Amino acid sequence: MNQVGKQEHILVVDDEDRIRRLLRMYLEREGYKIDEAEDGESALAKSMETDYDLILLDLMLPGTDGLDICRELRRKKATPIIMLTARGEEANRVEGFEAGTDDYVVKPFSPRELVHRVKAVLRRSSATAFLSTETETHNVLVFPELTIDHDAHEVRAGGVEVALTPKEYELLYYLASSPDKVFTREALLRDVWNYEFFGDLRTVDTHIKRLREKLNRASPAAAAMIHTVWGVGYKLEVPKE
Template sequence: MSASVQNTILLVEDDEELAHWTQEYLSNKGFNVQVTASGVDAVARINSSPPDLVLLDGMLPDLDGLDVCRQVRPTFANPIIMLTARDEEIDEVLGLEVGADDYITKPVRARALLARIRGHLRRNQSQVQHNQQAGPVSQIRLNELLIDKQNLSVTLRGQAVSITSAEFDVLWLLAEKAGEVVSRQELVNQLRGFDYDGFDRSIDLRVSRIRKKLGDDPNEPYLIKTIWGKGYLFARESW
């Protein structure tokens, strides 16, 4: 996917040197990059003029990156990639729980960052085009579970399930192939647009969150089963 001036990225980073390098690199790749060092200002910008993608530092001087994500996610549907120096699994889990679509630890590799950005923008644009062309509402109903792609909503036994857009995408793909094993490679390729390197755990973390929200037993899941060495199976018969 080639970038254009229509692809606006909001970079929220208080490290001036890193912010300057990232802005210059991405601008040279054709993106319109806006920069702020303030979490409070980032929330205001995202709400008033939503960018196509947000690169969000996890640690900011006024409002933590997690809080920024938590505040804007209910109304901001575009991708959020968190950048942080904290390389702990708990931080990754927290970032994904509050609605981040991706999580990259510093130091950031230029080509890897560019690949992630392009992958998320490509997926997001495909989703928008699908919704515009969809016509009738696209739904998957499995007994008491209703997944509505047009509204990005999930209902279980008549009750709305609070779910992030990133979690929804994983759930939709698994439910779409209920009864079949879906590999991590396939999930990563379709959702993030780059090859699975064997170490990316964001898909696993999202599945874990989905299980919890659907009341699936994390120790002995019966809805979304882990098929070791292969991937995940959405068990059609369990519903």
């Protein structure tokens, strides 16, 4: 259960019945409501029909694979996705993040660790909803061409609402909370991804790229606020009048 008493609804997608049963057991023990899918087609249909709080998505599936599902889902929804895969190579991780996944777990994995990752992703995605229902404050960051309503978890660029994944939103809000401050990739991995000792720095680059692309479709001026500081990292630069 989250802080407002809502039972989170999770879709577990894996072609191995043993893994689905294992994940169901551990997640139901934590109070989550679980649906299952064993192939890409049924997973995509269920994820489009139902507004899940999180999807655990195996990369290698019969028919439509996890990357294709992730890309298709991202055209319509910002549902948090944790990718499960037996392939741990760096290129596969980057490919998953480019497709829009929020986290990445390599098989074989510890079920307890996976539950911890699930809780972390759900906590990040639901925190602002809790603020908007439990407090009367209205936390809004306003810049030229860009507005971030943190309580409503809403981003507008050029007056147009922009749909972001939880991780994209968290990255943008983190940069926007300290405008004109330069953050290294290592610092962003530590503070946004909670990676203390490891992490692929290209994960940051991939999310910055996706964030710029989404903002640019609504307002090129808003997208241009995210600056690359070569050899260092990134910052959100406020236009000087």
